[in-house]
Amino acid sequence: MTLADVRKNIDRVDKEIKQLFKERMVLADNVAQVKAETEDDIYKPDREETIISNLTGDVDDNIKMEYTALIKRIMEISRKYQYGRTLELRNCLDVEYDVKEPDIDAVAMIKPELYICQGCSRDKVIAVDSYDEVYELIKTGKVDAGMGILEDISYGVSDALHEVLTNNKLYIYRCNIVNENGHNKKVVTFSDHLIVEENHNRLKVMFVCKNKSGSLSSILSMISDYGVNLTEIHSAPNRQEHWNYRFYVELSANLLKKDIQALVFQLMNETEEFTILGSYACDEEQF
Numbered sequence: 001m002t003l004a005d006v007r008k009n010i011d012r013v014d015k016e017i018k019q020l021f022k023e024r025m026v027l028a029d030n031v032a033q034v035k036a037e038t039e040d041d042i043y044k045p046d047r048e049e050t051i052i053s054n055l056t057g058d059v060d061d062n063i064k065m066e067y068t069a070l071i072k073r074i075m076e077i078s079r080k081y082q083y084g085r086t087l088e089l090r091n092c093l094d095v096e097y098d099v100k101e102p103d104i105d106a107v108a109m110i111k112p113e114l115y116i117c118q119g120c121s122r123d124k125v126i127a128v129d130s131y132d133e134v135y136e137l138i139k140t141g142k143v144d145a146g147m148g149i150l151e152d153i154s155y156g157v158s159d160a161l162h163e164v165l166t167n168n169k170l171y172i173y174r175c176n177i178v179n180e181n182g183h184n185k186k187v188v189t190f191s192d193h194l195i196v197e198e199n200h201n202r203l204k205v206m207f208v209c210k211n212k213s214g215s216l217s218s219i220l221s222m223i224s225d226y227g228v229n230l231t232e233i234h235s236a237p238n239r240q241e242h243w244n245y246r247f248y249v250e251l252s253a254n255l256l257k258k259d260i261q262a263l264v265f266q267l268m269n270e271t272e273e274f275t276i277l278g279s280y281a282c283d284e285e286q287f
């Protein structure tokens with residue numbers, strides 16, 4: 001048998017798989033419609049386990065792992081499709097956002113970082129000792145926004161600022177690079193409202209994975225299935241719960257887009273915890 005012969009057979013089998021795949025997606029659509037009516041969860045891990053064990057029992061060991069991976073993948077794709085269809089049927093994502101930045105009369109920041117406020121006049125700035133105080137000033141309406149260094153190219157990310165944003169529902173709406181003595185720093189502006197504008201090309205989120213093998217990789221492959229590029233990822237321990245890690249991720253995405261809303265909807269439903277941490281525009285040349 002020649003390679004050309006084998007390829008002919010592969011093409012034939014692929015056509016059959018394509019036909020069956022299309023049929024399965026119609027069924028996924030049917031499931032989505034029923035679940036939208038009954039407000040049932042899309043992700044059913046128990047049902048997936050049953051399908052996998054029913055199908056893999058009689059498969060030869062030399063291809064069992066590969067076949068299991070294929071079945072899992074088919075169900076991941078089925079879920080992705082269902083999240084998109086469900087959003088279309090419901091016509092909204094349960095996330096509130098404003099479409100315009102606030103007017104800034106006053107901004108708070110911590111004293112050691114005062115120098116980053118290059119553009120603002122000093123009488124607008126309130127300097128405090130901690131990010132918790134920055135949050136208090138925002139919450140009580142004494143300032144419109146806070147500013148801080150989220151990342152320093154030489155020293156890494158600021159866990160403290162990530163934590164304050166996550167724990168207090170604060171949202172980044174601007175991100176600039178500030179250069180100080182040759183050190184590039186990512187400086188963010190944040191407020192207590194999520195703001196999403198047409199020109200935003202970054203979405204920052206935090207999630208906690210379910211505690212089982214493969215859960216991080218399935219979230220990452222889910223993100224890539226939406227054609228979204230991951231521009232930054234790091235993890236940090238959750239100080240409120242031991243041995244529980246938060247993943248902070250920056251995506252090249254805009255929440256006004258339907259497929260990005262479907263991704264967020266899927267992440268909300270398939271992670272242990274999920275929070276949006278901001279939406280902003282970044283100058284691709286600078287980063």
Ligand SMILES: O=C(O)C(=O)C[C@]1(C(=O)O)C=C[C@@H](O)C=C1
Pocket residue numbers: 028031042043044045047048051074075078079
């Ligand atoms: O059976 C369901 O409830 C479905 O949604 C279908 C399906 C599948 O594609 O087989 C998809 C998602 C669930 O996690 C389980 C199974």
